[in-house]
Every structure is written in C-alpha cells, then in structure tokens.
Amino acid sequence: MKFRVNMYLRLLFLVFTFFHFLHGEEKKPFVLVTGGAGYIGSHTCKALHEAGFIPVTYDSLVVGKKEAVKWGPLVVGDLSDRKKLDAVLEEYQPVGVIHFAALTAVGESVTEPSKFYWNNVVGSLNLLDAVRDHHLAIFIFSSSAATYGIPLKSKIDESCTLSPINPYGNTKWMVEKILQDFEQAYGIRYVSFRYFNAAGADLGGELGPHVKGATHLIPIVIQVGMKKRQILEIYGTDYPTSDGTAIRDYIHVSDLADAHVLALKYLLNGNKSMTLNLGTGHGYSVKEVVESAKKVMLCDIPHVYSARRAGDPPALIADAEKAKKLLGWEAKNSDLETLIRTAWEWHKNLSD
Secondary structure, three states: OOOHHHHHHHHHHHHHHHHHHOOOOOOOOOEEEEEOHHHHHHHHHHHHHHOOOEEOOOOOOOOOOOOHOOOOEEOOOOOOOOOHHHHHHHHHOOOOEEOOOOOOOHHHHHHHHHHHHHHHHHHHHHHHHHHHOOOOOOOEEEEHHHHOOOOOOEOOOOOOOOOOOOOOHHHHHHHHHHHHHHHHHHHHEEEEEEOOEEEEOOOOOOOOOOOOOOOOOHHHHHHHHHHOOEEEEEOOOOOOOOOOOOOOOOEEEHHHHHHHHHHHHHHHHHOOOOEEOOOOOOOEHHHHHHHHHHHHHHOOEEEEEEEEOOOOOOOEOOOHHHHHHHHHHOOOOOOHHHHHHHHHHHHHHOOO
16 A cells, blocks of 8 residues: 555656646656667657757667767666666656567577577566666557567558467567566556657657667668668568559658657646557558659669568558547658668768
8 A cells, every 4th residue: 555655646746847847937847768869769869959869779779879879868777787777767767667678689599599689578578677766657668560470461450369479479478478568567558659650760860770780671672772782682572562562561660759758748738548550541562662762862772582481471550549639649750762761871971
C-alpha cells in the first residue's frame, strides 16, 4: 500500500511539473533515453529537445556514437549496471524513460541468441526494476514488427497474432509481456511501439544511420549507387505483387521520433498503456526503391536476382490507424523520395 501511495504521489508530481512546464513556469524536465546515441534514439533526442525536454542519453557506445549526442548529457553505461542506473535516475529525476537500448541484428540473434536474451531481456528487466524502485510511472518501449513473425495478412494491425520467428523478435515480445506484468503489479504505464522499416536521415542533416554493416534495403541501395558496394542482390522476383518483388512499409526515422514525443505527452497526461504500430500504411517494392534511388542519385544501381529467402512474406504493411487516432500522429516525411534523398545526403556528406 505504501508503494502504491508513493507511486500516485509521484504521478501527481509529474502531471503538476508537466502542466507548469507547458506554461513556461518550470525548468525543462529531463527524460532518460537509453540507447540515445543510436540511430532512432538520437533522432528522438533531437525531437525531445525541440519539444522542450532535456534528453539524458544512457548508452554503452558499443553501437551508438558519442558524436550523435548533441541535445543533453551523456552517461556511458550498460543496462546491466544497476548502480549506474540508480545514480542517473537519482541525479536527473526524469519524468519518464524511453528505452531504445538493444541489440538489433536479426542474423546475429540466430547465431548468438544468449547474447540477445541477456542484453535485450535481462537488461530491460534490470532497467524496469530501477524504474520501479525510483517510483517512475512512465515508460516508452522500442519494440518491433518482428514480434508478428510471418503474419497471415499483408496489412497488419495490433490485434494480429504474435509469433516471432527469430530470437530478436522473441526478445521484443518478452519485454512487451514484462511491461504488461509491471503495469499490473507496480502501476508503470507504458507505450510499446512496433516499428516497421525505419529509414532516412535527419531532415536538417545533423544525424543519420550508421554506415558500416548496413543490412537494410535503402542503405544498401545507396551504398551500391555510391560504389561502396559492388552490387545489390534482390531476393525473389516471383512474389504475387505488381512487379514480382517483395513489398515493405518504410517509415522515416524523424516520423518515428515524433511519435515518441507524442507518446511521452500522452502518458504525462495520465492516459492508459497501449501498444501501437508505427508505419505508413503503404508499401514499396524492392524494384520501386531501386528505381527511385536511380532518379534521386542520378546513377545506376547494379543488381542481380536471386531466389526468395526462406520466411520472407510477399508484403508487410502496417495498419497504423490506432497511433493516428490516439496520438494524433502522422508519417509526414515517409514518401519514398524523402526517405532516399535524406539518407543519400547523409551518406554523401560522410564521404566528403
């Protein structure tokens, strides 16, 4: 009972602080961003800064880049370090936590599952224990459409069956379940975002994806066009789609970042927990991506065709109406030309 009272008092304090912050009567509130030096995390830190928050980045810098931390303090630490997590929560007293820190390479998760379960699941549990013990009530989780596995329909809403097909997807599904239990037991309210295909770079040119080891289509296409890779391999030309190649839903990283700010405000206003897809509701085929890249970059994209990869569905498209309805969110920058142009300009500037 004492814990519940403390939790409710903390929530009232957060709502009071946020109300005065909106009216310019209080200093800017801190938000803890784990993985804030990574691709999506750093873009979200910029969006938080522009919305009047101070992002506190907590990152091991194993994958994240120190130079991407520009809008608030950086604390170098691992999710396994409970003492450091306690220290940063005590020092900054954040109004909420946005949790990006995770290993994300699907192929590596298959060959090194132990590494993924320790980092993504045990690390998240350690973070949530710290959040609970510091009486925080707001948590935003970076989940993934990988939780759906191979869905039975091409347009996916949040009610679709969750059946991950790799350890990475399993780790995201497990943390979603942990969040449900923590809300029930400890009153921690959350928003879990299931991303589709994040792409693009900051519209102002300040941030972008890491260049080395790209595994997603748009960065690979750009690297081929810039002659940093010899050739693009297209897997499958016999899918039941308009041009025979697989279709995916691509969403601009800045649109993803905006959704996290809206979710933070949603929870600060006392709203209930929820799980939401983030995508555009529209898909582009591999060939469409290639043709658009040719027009944007004014170059050829050498490619070869190979057989389908096992487990690749013909089309994966998000139904993101729930996010639009509850958060007022829109994917404003996710047309194919903008996705490719911003990523290309980022890669090009890195090469200059």
